Amino acid sequence: MKNKVRQYRFLKGEMTQQALADKVGVTRQTIIAIEKGAFNPSVKLALKLASVFDEQVELLFSLDEDD
Amino acid sequence: MMKQPIQFLKPFYLIVVVLLVMIARGFPLWLLVPLLVLALAAPLIRELRPKTDLDERQIALSHWSSHLAFYLLIGLLLFVMLTEYVATGKNPDPQWYMLLIVPLTVKLIISLFQNYGTILAARYIAFFFAAVFILFVLLSHGFTLEALMESLPFMIILSASLLISKFPRMAGVVYLLLAVGLTLFFRGWLRLDIYTRLIMYSLIPLPLFISGVALVIYKTEEEV
Numbered sequence: 001m002k003n004k005v006r007q008y009r010f011l012k013g014e015m016t017q018q019a020l021a022d023k024v025g026v027t028r029q030t031i032i033a034i035e036k037g038a039f040n041p042s043v044k045l046a047l048k049l050a051s052v053f054d055e056q057v058e059l060l061f062s063l064d065e066d067d
Numbered sequence: 068m069m070k071q072p073i074q075f076l077k078p079f080y081l082i083v084v085v086l087l088v089m090i091a092r093g094f095p096l097w098l099l100v101p102l103l104v105l106a107l108a109a110p111l112i113r114e115l116r117p118k119t120d121l122d123e124r125q126i127a128l129s130h131w132s133s134h135l136a137f138y139l140l141i142g143l144l145l146f147v148m149l150t151e152y153v154a155t156g157k158n159p160d161p162q163w164y165m166l167l168i169v170p171l172t173v174k175l176i177i178s179l180f181q182n183y184g185t186i187l188a189a190r191y192i193a194f195f196f197a198a199v200f201i202l203f204v205l206l207s208h209g210f211t212l213e214a215l216m217e218s219l220p221f222m223i224i225l226s227a228s229l230l231i232s233k234f235p236r237m238a239g240v241v242y243l244l245l246a247v248g249l250t251l252f253f254r255g256w257l258r259l260d261i262y263t264r265l266i267m268y269s270l271i272p273l274p275l276f277i278s279g280v281a282l283v284i285y286k287t288e289e290e291v
Contacts, residue, residue, distance in 0.1 A: 026122035039124045 003061045006035045008053040024048040078132075137174070141167065161262035169269040176274050185285045186231050189242065189278035193228030196271065197221040220245055224275070231282065239282025246276035 009015045017031045024045060033039035034049075041049065041061075050057040084102045121129065144167050148159040179188040200221040208214035227241035250272045253264055 027125065030122050030124040033124055039127075042123050045123060 001037065001040050001061055001067060002064055003034060003037065005031070005049060005060065008055065008060060012053060020049075020052060023052050137170065141171070161260060161266065165262040165266050168266050172269045172273065176277055180277070180281060185278075185281045186235065189238070189282055190228045190231055192274045192278050193224045193242075196275070197225040197228075220248070235282045235285045235287065239279045239285070242275050242279030242282060246272040246279055249275070 005020075009017070009020060017028045017035075021028045021031045025048070026045065030039065030041075034041055046057050046061055050060050053060065081103065085099070088096070088099045088102065144163065148163050148167075151157075151159055151163075176188075176192075179191065182188075183191065201218045204214045204218045208217065223241060224245055227238040231238045250268060253259065253267045253272070257264075257267075259267065
């Protein structure tokens with residue numbers, strides 16, 4: 001699964017990973033893992049992330065060709 | 068809630084406690100138990116409370132590592148049992164089987180309930196026990212009145228399992244009563260050593276007890 005969390009953080013005035021983590025109630029390591037594509041968040045967490053960026057979840061996350 | 072930044076403290080505590088007892092000469096072995104309880108208490112309470120301070124990735128990692136550690140433990144136990152058997156030529160003592168069977172049974176029961184839900188899991192457990200027990204009784208006594216009398220407890224559980232959908236709580240009470248009865252039976256009537264008794268408890272009354280509790284607290288569609 002691909003994601004644009006890093007780009008959206010940049011668009012939100014270079015929001016730090018820790019600030020984003022605090023807003024959605026996870027650890028910074030989890031945000032790092034999501035940005036790297038090493039961890040796929042639950043629907044709940046994906047929706048929370050989308051809500052922080054005020055975007056629709058499918059703009060933030062999308063399927064790879066091999067998914 | 069503030070999320071816990073690190074999550075490896077529990078296994079770390081445990082390793083330190085075990086090493087402490089191993090290294091410190093003169094520490095009696097029984098001290099390991101309270102030390103392990105103390106070391107486990109805080110992380111377990113934190114994990115078991117309704118709102119854990121681990122996030123979803125940490126929970127997934129914790130479950131995955133525990134899963135691997137569990138199968139490694141099973142592998143190690145089999146290795147020790149086999150090594151002992153090769154060295155002595157004797158069948159391993161019951162405590163080794165207990166260490167294998169009890170956790171595997173607990174895992175099986177949890178998987179059954181998580182995969183099939185309360186009603187189906189409780190029914191499968193009843194069918195399994197009734198089938199095995201009735202077969203066992205028929206093989207030893209044939210089609211006699213004695214066989215019928217001996218298979219009565221499992222006839223009851225079989226009947227209760229057929230009524231689960233309509234009367235889950237009533238069926239749950241029957242499961243619980245049978246679990247308590249069988250626990251007393253294994254405790255008092257059969258002369259078994261503690262390890263064999265623990266195997267029997269985990270194999271027969273435990274699944275019935277868990278099914279009973281799950282059925283008693285089960286909420287029907289109308290109640291949800």
